[in-house]
Amino acid sequence: MDIxxxxxxxxxxxxxxxxxxxxxxxxxxxxxAVIFGLLNVVNFAHGATFMLGAMVTWMGFAYFGIGYWPMxxxxxxxxxxxxxxLERCLLRWIYKIDQLxxxxxxxxxxxxxxxxxxxxxxxxxxxxxxxxxxxxxxxxGFMYLPNYRAWxxxxxxxxxxxxxxxxxxxxxxxxxxxxxxxxxxxxxxxxNVPLMVMLTYAFGLALAAFAGVLAAxxxxxxxxxxxxxxxxxxxxxxxxxxxSIMGSILTGLMLGVVEGLTRVFYPEASATVVFVIMVLVxxxxxxxxxxxxx
Amino acid sequence: MLKKALxxxxxxxxxxxxxxxxxxxxxxxxxxxxxxxAAFNLLIGYTxxxxxxxxxxxxxxxxxxxxxxxxxxxxxxxxxLAGVGASLxxxxxxxxxxxxxQGIYFAMITLALAQLLYFVFLQAPFTNGEDGLQGIPRGxxxxxxxxxxxxxxxxxxxxxxxxxxxxxxxxxHSPFGQILAAIKENEPRAISLGYDTDRFKLLVFILSxxxxxxxxxxxxxxxxxxTLGDAYWTTSGLVILMTLVGGMGTLLxxxxxxFLVIALEDRLGDIGQGLASLTGISWFAGLGESVTIVVGLxxxxxxxxxxxxxxxxxxxxxxxxRT
Numbered sequence: 353m354d355i356x357x358x359x360x361x362x363x364x365x366x367x368x369x370x371x372x373x374x375x376x377x378x379x380x381x382x383x384x385a386v387i388f389g390l391l392n393v394v395n396f397a398h399g400a401t402f403m404l405g406a407m408v409t410w411m412g413f414a415y416f417g418i419g420y421w422p423m424x425x426x427x428x429x430x431x432x433x434x435x436x437x438l439e440r441c442l443l444r445w446i447y448k449i450d451q452l453x454x455x456x457x458x459x460x461x462x463x464x465x466x467x468x469x470x471x472x473x474x475x476x477x478x479x480x481x482x483x484x485x486x487x488x489x490x491x492x493g494f495m496y497l498p499n500y501r502a503w504x505x506x507x508x509x510x511x512x513x514x515x516x517x518x519x520x521x522x523x524x525x526x527x528x529x530x531x532x533x534x535x536x537x538x539x540x541x542x543x544n545v546p547l548m549v550m551l552t553y554a555f556g557l558a559l560a561a562f563a564g565v566l567a568a569x570x571x572x573x574x575x576x577x578x579x580x581x582x583x584x585x586x587x588x589x590x591x592x593x594x595x596s597i598m599g600s601i602l603t604g605l606m607l608g609v610v611e612g613l614t615r616v617f618y619p620e621a622s623a624t625v626v627f628v629i630m631v632l633v634x635x636x637x638x639x640x641x642x643x644x645x646x
Numbered sequence: 647m648l649k650k651a652l653x654x655x656x657x658x659x660x661x662x663x664x665x666x667x668x669x670x671x672x673x674x675x676x677x678x679x680x681x682x683x684a685a686f687n688l689l690i691g692y693t694x695x696x697x698x699x700x701x702x703x704x705x706x707x708x709x710x711x712x713x714x715x716x717x718x719x720x721x722x723x724x725x726x727l728a729g730v731g732a733s734l735x736x737x738x739x740x741x742x743x744x745x746x747x748q749g750i751y752f753a754m755i756t757l758a759l760a761q762l763l764y765f766v767f768l769q770a771p772f773t774n775g776e777d778g779l780q781g782i783p784r785g786x787x788x789x790x791x792x793x794x795x796x797x798x799x800x801x802x803x804x805x806x807x808x809x810x811x812x813x814x815x816x817x818x819h820s821p822f823g824q825i826l827a828a829i830k831e832n833e834p835r836a837i838s839l840g841y842d843t844d845r846f847k848l849l850v851f852i853l854s855x856x857x858x859x860x861x862x863x864x865x866x867x868x869x870x871x872x873t874l875g876d877a878y879w880t881t882s883g884l885v886i887l888m889t890l891v892g893g894m895g896t897l898l899x900x901x902x903x904x905f906l907v908i909a910l911e912d913r914l915g916d917i918g919q920g921l922a923s924l925t926g927i928s929w930f931a932g933l934g935e936s937v938t939i940v941v942g943l944x945x946x947x948x949x950x951x952x953x954x955x956x957x958x959x960x961x962x963x964x965x966x967x968r969t
Contacts, residue, residue, distance in 0.1 A: 394750050394753075394754070442946065442950065445950055446949065446950070449953075451749060451750045452696045452749075452750065452753065453949050453953065455696070455698075455750060455753055456886065456890070456945060456948075456949050457945070457946060457949040457950070459883060459886075459942075459945060460941075460942040460943070460944070460945025460946040460948075460949065461942065461946065462942070463883070463938045463939065463941055463942025463945065464938075464939050464942035464943055464946070465942075466938065467936050467937075467938035467939035467942060468936075468939060470936070470938070471932060471935065471936045471939065579879075583757060583758060583761045583879065586754040586757055586758055587754075587758040587761075589754065590747070590751055590754050590755055590758065620769060623765045623768075624762050624765045624766070627758050627759065627761060627762035627765075628762070630755070630758055631743055631759070631762075634743050634746050634747070634755065635743070638746035638747060639747075
């Protein structure tokens with residue numbers, strides 16, 4: 353069966369690949385949005401954090417023999433702790449000044465982190481095996497579904513929607529949203545806002561690291577793997593706007609799928625399609641799909 | 647008075663430098679980046695717009711100049727004009743899109759657009775992909791001056807860069823520049839005073855793009871090659887660093903910053919060797935390979951404790967004396 357001259361299984365497998373990438377975009381832009389909401393910092397280091405997540409996973413196996421499943425928890429934990437250190441030592445000094453400095457500071461951080469890893473491991477990629485439990489593929493009749501890719505999509509969506517649920521529907525999330533609106537007032541009600549800010553940053557980084565672990569078996573783990581990611585995610589954020597959690601998730605997924613489809617129909621444009629969509633959105637709806645005009 | 651003396655001294659230094667044993671090629675490279683950073687400073691320092699995509703202009707104009715001179719065989723003045731023209735057009739397009747959003751989004755949009763252009767360069771046939779353009783001829787300026795002599799090219803460049811610098815000074819001190827300052831300090835206020843701030847922002851963006859393009863064209867002419875690295879976002883980061891280190895919103899800041907950063911890139915290997923023999927830590931010996939780490943650290947330090955930059959600090963020190 354063909355659709356526009358493309359065999360259906362090929363189309364579906366690219367669609368799945370797009371969903372996998374879209375899941376990463378969703379998790380990363382979600383983290384960016386949460387951090388930006390409370391800290392007023394656009395975390396340029398998010399791409400480097402994604403890389404750290406994958407790198408720590410690989411190191412866990414290479415140096416300590418720790419497998420995929422423990423690292424799925426350990427890697428975000430390690431990276432989250434690293435985030436706490438960064439927030440305490442660096443970020444908290446710049447909350448009161450122009451947002452641009454937050455971008456520049458985290459940009460510097462990115463260069464340091466990536467540079468350090470590159471000076472140790474070079475720029476070539478490390479391979480990481482798919483965990484045994486998820487290797488192979490399932491025959492769905494009309495296509496072969498690679499188990500690991502399906503797991504990535506399911507795990508990412510679960511994490512994304514849990515985050516959405518916590519922020520939008522629970523008491524803790526209410527504090528968080530209140531802190532985004534008016535930190536002074538929330539502090540006056542006896543809530544430890546600096547602690548909340550610190551943990552939010554750590555959580556945002558842990559999310560990116562989680563995406564990194566998920567990505568480890570499906571992409572080349574290299575010190576520079578976060579670079580194309582962060583710029584694409586910035587475009588995603590411009591398209592979706594950072595105001596809405598659900599908006600971030602949906603925009604991320606959608607753009608991943610569009611990218612996957614472009615790879616089928618017009619491969620030359622697959623690297624640029626997200627940016628082209630950004631241009632179109634800026635022309636038609638400058639505030640972004642889910643954004644509010646300020 | 648003091649200022650005029652300082653500028654005079656700088657110019658004299660520039661004119662004399664090749665005779666004092668400084669390599670003209672190094673100086674010319676510095677001059678290119680000085681112009682690049684000064685063009686960038688027009689946005690961040692005088693209008694408050696952070697462009698994270700200025701590499702696009704450096705790359706586009708470099709490729710254009712290279713293509714016009716190498717493949718079409720046209721003289722350097724045409725090459726430079728073509729490069730600047732291409733950057734102006736790109737500045738118009740990028741500007742129209744980027745000014746649709748404010749603040750931090752402006753930075754993200756320019757970054758994404760520059761990345762879009764980078765991918766175009768990567769795939770387009772005229773850039774030679776990963777290899778880049780090699781062996782761009784320097785030609786004869788106006789059919790008279792043979793630019794293949796480093797010294798001749800050096801003095802031509804000094805003239806061009808000084809003129810461009812004067813243009814920037816003129817822009818900053820013009821009524822137009824004052825409106826830019828108003829936009830930087832308080833955009834809603836400028837709007838309420840009746841200024842169509844978008845138009846001013848777009849115009850200064852195009853001007854900055856054109857000047858950055860001039861820097862890119864000159865760079866291609868001086869070095870004789872053009873590669874993808876110029877269009878990559880690390881270059882955008884580098885020009886931000888130069889301006890930040892030197893002092894945003896000061897006229898001489900980009901000059902100082904560009905010189906320091908290029909000198910650092912050039913000498914880092916030696917500095918690393920020195921540190922390694924001094925401290926006995928062999929890791930330092932590889933410092934030359936790890937420019938990004940050092941650049942990143944300088945970024946962090948500058949943002950945390952040194953936001954005014956070198957020239958900005960000096961100006962702030964001397965300000966109380968003047969009043």
